[in-house]
Structure formats: C-alpha cells, structure tokens
Amino acid sequence: MIKKGWDEFEIGAMLRTFDGSINDIAGTSQDDRSYSENSSYTASVADWRLIKPVFNKDYCIDCQFCWIYCPDVSIISRDKKMIGVDMDHCKGCGICVEVCPTNPKSLLMFPEQAEEEAEIASWPAKDEEK
Amino acid sequence: MAFDKMELKDIEVWDGNFAAAQALRQCQIDVVAAYPITPSTPIVEGYAKFLADNYVEGEFVMVESEHAAMSGCIGAAAAGGRVATATSSQGFALMVETLYQASGMRLPIVLNVVNRALAAPLNVNGDHSDMYLGRDSGWIQFDAYCPQNAYDLNFIAFRVSEDHGIRLPAMVHQDGFMTSHTAQGVHTISDDDAYNFVGDFKPMNDMLDFEHPVTHGVQTEEDWHFEHKARQHNDLMTKVFPKIEEVFTDFEKLTGRKYNIVEKYDTEDADVAVVCMGTSVETAREVATEMRAKGIKAGVVGIRVIRPFPFMQIAEALKDIKAIATLDRSAPGGTVGMLFNEMAGCMFNLEKRPMLCGKIYGLGGRDLTKAHLVELFTELQANVDAGKITTPLQQFIGVRGPKLSYL
Numbered sequence: 001m002i003k004k005g006w007d008e009f010e011i012g013a014m015l016r017t018f019d020g021s022i023n024d025i026a027g028t029s030q031d032d033r034s035y036s037e038n039s040s041y042t043a044s045v046a047d048w049r050l051i052k053p054v055f056n057k058d059y060c061i062d063c064q065f066c067w068i069y070c071p072d073v074s075i076i077s078r079d080k081k082m083i084g085v086d087m088d089h090c091k092g093c094g095i096c097v098e099v100c101p102t103n104p105k106s107l108l109m110f111p112e113q114a115e116e117e118a119e120i121a122s123w124p125a126k127d128e129e130k
Numbered sequence: 131m132a133f134d135k136m137e138l139k140d141i142e143v144w145d146g147n148f149a150a151a152q153a154l155r156q157c158q159i160d161v162v163a164a165y166p167i168t169p170s171t172p173i174v175e176g177y178a179k180f181l182a183d184n185y186v187e188g189e190f191v192m193v194e195s196e197h198a199a200m201s202g203c204i205g206a207a208a209a210g211g212r213v214a215t216a217t218s219s220q221g222f223a224l225m226v227e228t229l230y231q232a233s234g235m236r237l238p239i240v241l242n243v244v245n246r247a248l249a250a251p252l253n254v255n256g257d258h259s260d261m262y263l264g265r266d267s268g269w270i271q272f273d274a275y276c277p278q279n280a281y282d283l284n285f286i287a288f289r290v291s292e293d294h295g296i297r298l299p300a301m302v303h304q305d306g307f308m309t310s311h312t313a314q315g316v317h318t319i320s321d322d323d324a325y326n327f328v329g330d331f332k333p334m335n336d337m338l339d340f341e342h343p344v345t346h347g348v349q350t351e352e353d354w355h356f357e358h359k360a361r362q363h364n365d366l367m368t369k370v371f372p373k374i375e376e377v378f379t380d381f382e383k384l385t386g387r388k389y390n391i392v393e394k395y396d397t398e399d400a401d402v403a404v405v406c407m408g409t410s411v412e413t414a415r416e417v418a419t420e421m422r423a424k425g426i427k428a429g430v431v432g433i434r435v436i437r438p439f440p441f442m443q444i445a446e447a448l449k450d451i452k453a454i455a456t457l458d459r460s461a462p463g464g465t466v467g468m469l470f471n472e473m474a475g476c477m478f479n480l481e482k483r484p485m486l487c488g489k490i491y492g493l494g495g496r497d498l499t500k501a502h503l504v505e506l507f508t509e510l511q512a513n514v515d516a517g518k519i520t521t522p523l524q525q526f527i528g529v530r531g532p533k534l535s536y537l
Contacts, residue, residue, distance in 0.1 A: 006357035006364070011297060012236035013358060014335055014344045021341040 002037075015039075029078070041089075049092040051109045055084050056120050060106040066096035082106075103127055133158075133187050138318040146280040146309035149316050150216065150242045150302070151176025153284035155186050156324035160211035160331070163191035163202030165221060168254045169306040170244035173216035196221035200228040200241075207237035207299075208346045210336025212288070214239065218306060219246035222260040226267065232299045233268030233362065235347055238291040239299040240284065241269070245408065246306040247494040255495020256306030258408060258459040261436070262468050268362055270300040270370055271436040275411045277314045280304045282387060285319075288328045289377045296369050297334060298362070303436070307495065308409040319385060327384055366438045374435060392443040393432035396422065400429030402510035403448060405469055406457035407433050410491075410498050414457075417503040426511045433469075441476040448477065453485040453510040453519075457527075459492045466524055466537070485519045491527040502527050 010016075015038040018025075025033065035041045060082050067075040067082070074090040076083040085096075085107075097107045104124050136155070144152065150173045154162070164174035178190045189206075193199045196217050207213045217225055222243055232239050248259040265271065272287055274280040280302065287300040304310055319327070335344050350358060371391060378389045395415045397403055404414050411432035421428035431447055433440070448454060454477075458467025465471070470488030477483060489506065492498045506527070513519055522535035 003353070004357070006360040009357070009361075010335065011361060011365070012335060012346070013234055013348050013350065014346045015348050017343045017345065022343070023341060025343075 017041075044088040046088055046090055046092075049090060050112055051092045051094070052087065052090065052112050052114070053085050053092070053094070053096055053107045054110050054114070054116050054119050055082070056106050056108075056123050057082070058106075058120075058123075059102045059104060061102055063101060065099045065101060066107060069095050069099045071095065134184050135321045136185055138320065140318065141315045142318050143313050144277055144281070144316045145172075145311050145313045146274065146277040146304045147172035147244070147311065148176055149277040149281035150284055150304070151180070152318075153281050153324075154214050154242075155180040156319070156321055157212065157214070157285065157288055157328045158186060158325060159188050159214045161189045161191065161203065161206035161213050162215055163193050163199045163206065163213075164215045165193055165196045165199045165217070167196070167218045167221040169246060169256070169310045170216040170218040170221075170242060172310075173242050173244070177214075196224040197228060200225040200232065200239075203239050203241075204228060204232050204235065204237055207232070207239050208235065208337050210333035210338050212292070212331040213237075214242065214284075216242035216244065218244045219248055219254075219260050223248060223263060226263065229264060229267040229269060229299075231347065234358065236297040236362070237299060238288075238297055240287045240291060241299065241301045242280075242284070243301050243303045244306045244310045245303055251494075253494040254306070256308050256310075256408075257493050257495060258303075259461065261301075261303050261407075262460040264301060265437055265468065268298065268366065269437060270298055270366070272300060272302045273407050273432075273434055273436055274302060274304040274309060275409055275432065276309055277304075277312070278316050278387075279389075280309060281316050281318075282381065282385070282389070285324060285328055286374070286377050286381055286389070289380075290370065290373050292329075292331065293373055294332070294334050296365060296373055298366065298370070303408070305408045317385065317387070323384060327380070370438050371435075371440070389434060391435045391440045392447050393434050394447050395430040395432070396427075397429035397431060397447055397451065399427060400451055401427040401514050402453045402455075402507055403429040403431055403451045404455045404457055404503070404506065404510075405431045405433065405444070405448075405473060406459075407436065407469070408459065410457055410459070413498060413500065414503055417500050417507065420500075421504070421507045426507055428507045428510075439472055439476075441472070444473065445476045445480060448473075448484060449480055449482065451484050453513040454487075455506055455510055456486070456488045457498075458488060458490050460490075461493055462490055462524070470524070485513050486523075487513075487519060487521060488524050489527050490524065493529075496528050498528065 017039045019034045019036045067077045074086040203213045247253040247257045272283045283302045291300040382388045414430040418428040456469035523537035526534035
C-alpha cells in the first residue's frame with residue numbers, strides 16, 4: 001500500500017472497499033470485482049500462519065464441503081469445481097481438512113515451509129477400512 | 131412536507147432548553163438518540179414531543195445510557211442523517227469515550243451540553259466542569275450565554291459542522307439552570323427561514339450509499355493514526371474559523387443578531403478586563419458598565435468559540451489592556467484554570483505583556499454576584515496602579531471560610 005501524506009486521503013476513519021461505484025456485487029465473481037487497495041480482499045492477512053493446507057486434486061470429488069465450512073472464504077472454487085486455497089487469507093485452521101470426506105483426504109495440513117509438489121508426491125495412501 | 135409547521139410569535143418566552151428543542155425541531159433532525167439527565171432532559175423531551183405531535187419527520191431512539199446515546203448518534207450520522215442529542219455532567223463523562231470516535235470519524239453531530247458540575251459530591255447545578263472535560267475531544271465548542279444564544283447557536287453549529295470541508299461534530303454549551311431553566315424572551319426565526327438557513331442535509335461517505343460501500347471506524351496503527359489526527363487538527367485550526375465567520379455573517383443577514391468568535395465589550399480603551407464564559411459574561415458586562423461610571427476603565431471578553439481556541443483574536447482584543455483576570459468555573463484539580471493557561475499561552479509573546487491572574491468561581495452552581503465582580507475589578511485596578519501584580523495568581527471567589535489563594 002502506498003504511504004500517503006496527511007492531506008492526501010479521504011477524511012474520517014473510513015475506507016472504500018471498491019474503486020468507483022458498483023452494482024450487483026453479489027452476481028459478480030470475486031476475480032471481476034474492482035477491489036480497492038484498502039479492501040481486506042487485496043491485503044494479505046496470512047503472515048502468522050504456521051501450518052497450511054495442501055490441496056491434492058487427484059482425490060478431490062468436488063463436494064464443496066471445504067468451501068462451505070471455511071470460516072475465511074479462502075477456498076477458491078469456480079463453477080462448483082475446487083481450484084485451490086487462497087494463501088493470502090487462509091489462517092491454517094484446518095477445518096477444511098477435518099470436513100474433507102475423501103479417502104485419502106484431498107486436503108492435508110503441512111508446515112508452512114513445506115514444498116507443495118514434494119508433499120503431493122508423497123501423499124499418504126488410502127486408509128483401509130478397519 | 132408531511133409534517134406540520136408551527137406558528138411562532140416574534141418573541142416567545144422560552145428557557146434555554148426549550149429554545150434548543152425548538153431549534154432541533156426547525157432543523158428537522160433525522161435521528162435523536164438520547165438518555166435523560168438533569169438539566170438537559172427537556173431538550174430531548176421537547177424534541178420527542180414535537181415528533182409525537184407530527185412537527186418533525188424523524189426518529190427518537192431511547193437507549194440505556196449516554197454512552198449508547200452517543201454511539202447511536204454516531205451510527206446514525208455514519209449512515210447519513212442529521213443527528214443531534216443533549217446531555218450534561220455525568221452523562222457527558224460517560225459519553226467521552228465515544229466523543230473521540232465521533233470527531234475522529236468526522237461525523238457532523240450536534241450535541242447540546244447543559245453545563246453541570248461533576249460529582250462527587252453529587253450536584254445538579256451548573257458549573258463548567260463538563261465543558262472543560264470535553265475540550266480535547268476534537269469537537270467544535272460553542273458557548274451560549276442566554277436562551278437566545280442557545281437557540282441561535284444550534285443553527286450555526288449545524289451549518290458549520292455539516293460543511294463538507296469541515297465535517298466535525300459541534301457542541302453547544304449553555305449553563306445549567308442559569309440558562310437552561312431561566313425563561314427569557316427569545317426572538318424566533320420562522321420555520322422556513324430556519325430550515326433554509328441550515329439547508330438540506332447533504333450526506334458524505336454515508337453507509338447507506340450501496341453503490342459506494344465504505345467501512346467506517348477502521349483501525350490504523352502507528353503508520354496512519356498520526357496522519358489522521360494531523361488532518362483533523364489542521365482542519366480545526368485552518369478551516370473552522372473562516373467558516374464560522376461566514377456563518378455568523380449569514381446569520382446576521384437573516385436575523386440582525388451579530389455573533390463574534392470573541393465577544394468584546396468595552397475593551398477598546400480599557401485598562402482592566404475579565405475573560406469569562408457562560409452566563410457570567412452578562413453579569414460582568416453589567417458590572418463593567420457600573421465600574422466605568424466609577425472611573426475604572428473596565429472591559430469584558432466573552433469567549434463564544436472555546437474549541438478551536440481563538441488565540442489570535444483574543445491576543446488582538448487584549449493587547450493594550452494592563453491587567454486581566456480569567457474566570458474559570460471548573461475545579462482546577464492541582465493546576466491553574468484552563469482559561470488562565472490558554473490566556474498565558476496566547477499572550478506570552480506579546481510586546482506589552484498584561485498582568486494576568488486566574489480566579490476560580492461558582493463551582494457547583496455557587497452564584498457569582500455583582501459584589502464579587504466589583505471587588506475583582508477594584509483589585510485589578512489596584513494592580514494597574516501599582517504597576518505589578520499585588521495578589522496571588524490563583525484565587526477562589528465566593529468560597530466560605532478563610533481566603534484561598536495560591537502561587
């Protein structure tokens with residue numbers, strides 16, 4: 001975000017979510033919305049994440065459970081197809097992993113520093129029914 | 131216009147509270163969120179009655195405390211409405227937390243404060259403690275000396291605070307009971323003239339504008355807070371006085387009543403002067419006139435706009451006066467009174483520095499009588515004759531027991 005001088009921003013402790021005016025925001029997908037640099041969509045709020053979900057599309061059945069349950073709207077899904085995780089907003093709570101119904105899970109938590117490709121390559125095998 | 135108009139006589143006998151309530155009716159306030167407290171209850175009570183009788187199109191929100199009252203006003207103002215409320219003393223103290231929010235969010239709220247002493251000991255009578263409490267909150271503060279002022283200054287406050295360049299909340303102060311419950315003749319303005327003077331409310335960054343969503347009251351840490359406060363202070367210092375002057379001029383055109391940021395009385399050739407606020411100004415004027423008959427050249431300076439403080443105008447008004455007393459009607463709490471402090475600050479660099487002493491008077495509604503002021507002017511004249519200050523810097527006027535003086 002650009003640092004502005006005291007006389008350069010709008011008065012009052014207020015921020016605009018969008019640049020310019022909007023209409024039918026609910027019918028516009030997030031990618032097409034004119035978010036301003038001040039909106040929380042543009043800002044990264046994931047600095048303090050310690051563990052992250054890694055998505056493995058090989059096992060995903062597009063059930064949308066993770067999208068429904070994510071408390072931070074950080075699951076990216078388009079046309080009912082799971083695409084991945086929004087790493088600028090995910091806090092690493094692990095709820096998506098908890099609700100994932102596939103076997104093995106298509107989302108698993110790994111340390112923040114983990115390499116995604118390596119983890120997907122060594123994905124755990126199917127849990128046998130006991 | 132779905133509401134009824136009220137036929138007012140040219141002069142009505144109103145007390146300060148009812149005058150303020152009538153002003154709120156004539157401005158057509160959209161939202162009043164209020165909690166009753168002596169002595170300001172009749173203001174919001176009056177508005178509520180006008181609302182019930184269909185003289186206003188608005189909303190009266192009954193809340194559970196003054197803190198909630200100001201919070202409700204902030205919400206309504208951020209949503210984009212013309213908002214006002216009233217309070218006093220302890221209620222004002224409970225509001226303080228939200229006062230800073232209102233001014234920081236640049237919301238044009240008008241708050242009628244009927245000055246009353248702060249407990250303890252509990253007291254419903256008037257002094258300026260609550261006025262002094264709000265002086266750092268970033269609000270514009272007007273001071274009314276009589277019901278007529280209380281009526282007029284409400285219109286002026288709305289005009290000033292709703293200006294899009296300023297957008298700062300304003301308080302209109304009147305003295306508890308002395309002004310608020312004392313009925314006097316008030317020259318009225320007709321409903322149409324009054325509303326046209328204030329004008330239609332023009333929202334700015336309002337939350338009910340769904341095409342431009344805004345977040346109000348955001349968090350800024352050390353990287354933005356200073357800039358916001360600097361902007362607010364800059365607007366207070368540079369934009370407010372010119373706007374107030376302009377509105378005072380417009381108001382004079384409408385009614386013939388002239389207000390000034392600093393109300394000077396007989397100061398042109400005066401040797402001694404008192405600086406005071408509230409109802410004391412009118413008493414002091416009367417005494418000053420009598421002192422002139424006795425050969426003491428006395429003047430009075432009343433402060434009409436307390437925040438932003440008119441340093442330059444006061445220094446200009448007092449530059450040739452030899453001895454000045456400031457009258458503070460609030461317990462100083464271990465220092466000199468606020469007025470003494472401000473006056474010392476604005477006159478420190480004058481070439482001819484006047485002699486300055488501070489008086490504390492009238493706490494908890496104790497009367498300031500003409501006898502007190504006669505004594506005060508005589509004492510100031512003695513200082514002038516001696517050419518130096520012969521009395522302590524801080525004295526208490528009208529307190530029982532041995533004389534209290536410090537410094």
